[in-house]
Amino acid sequence: MIKDKLQKIALRHNLEINFIQSNLRRFINEKQLSLEFGINFTDSSWWGGFAHMINILGLCSLLTINKSITTLLVPISFKIIEFNLPWGDEFVVNNEVKLGFTKTVPVGHEISRFEKMELLKEYIDKNGPIPLRVCWQKPNMFNCNKCEKCARTILSLMITGVDSEQVGFKVKDPEA
Numbered sequence: 001m002i003k004d005k006l007q008k009i010a011l012r013h014n015l016e017i018n019f020i021q022s023n024l025r026r027f028i029n030e031k032q033l034s035l036e037f038g039i040n041f042t043d044s045s046w047w048g049g050f051a052h053m054i055n056i057l058g059l060c061s062l063l064t065i066n067k068s069i070t071t072l073l074v075p076i077s078f079k080i081i082e083f084n085l086p087w088g089d090e091f092v093v094n095n096e097v098k099l100g101f102t103k104t105v106p107v108g109h110e111i112s113r114f115e116k117m118e119l120l121k122e123y124i125d126k127n128g129p130i131p132l133r134v135c136w137q138k139p140n141m142f143n144c145n146k147c148e149k150c151a152r153t154i155l156s157l158m159i160t161g162v163d164s165e166q167v168g169f170k171v172k173d174p175e176a
Helices: 002-012 030-037 046-066 113-127 148-159
Strands: 071-075 102-107
Touching: 030 046, 046 071, 046 102, 113 148
Parallel strands: 071 102
Antiparallel strands: none
């Protein structure tokens, strides 16, 4: 289901898409790392604070070699000036990562979450609905619509006037 949706998006925009599946999210023993080294990260997790982007880049290195990719665009979660706590996709770190002959280029660090939502709204107004997957809680679902990450995204969409249904969220109106 998820793979099909992403393939349709890639086809619609004439893009090549590749998939890599791993168990890295469950592989890290966060409890043991916290006991040994403490927790000094934004979301109190080793995954978010450190491991997620390093692991994603490691997985992408397989593709960069196989496909002779020289530039890899790396999405950054937060605008540099609005966030200065340790985080796994920090601009300063990702701006320095090289994978063999591949240079990583951070993108998205120059605008805030709400500015990103405004761009999404403009895109939808011009091109129609597009599925947005943010959830990792339910691997076989597009978005669970209940976890903190889904809730934060739905709230951001509501604030910027984006209909959450147009990007793949199922939000029930409590008044209905």
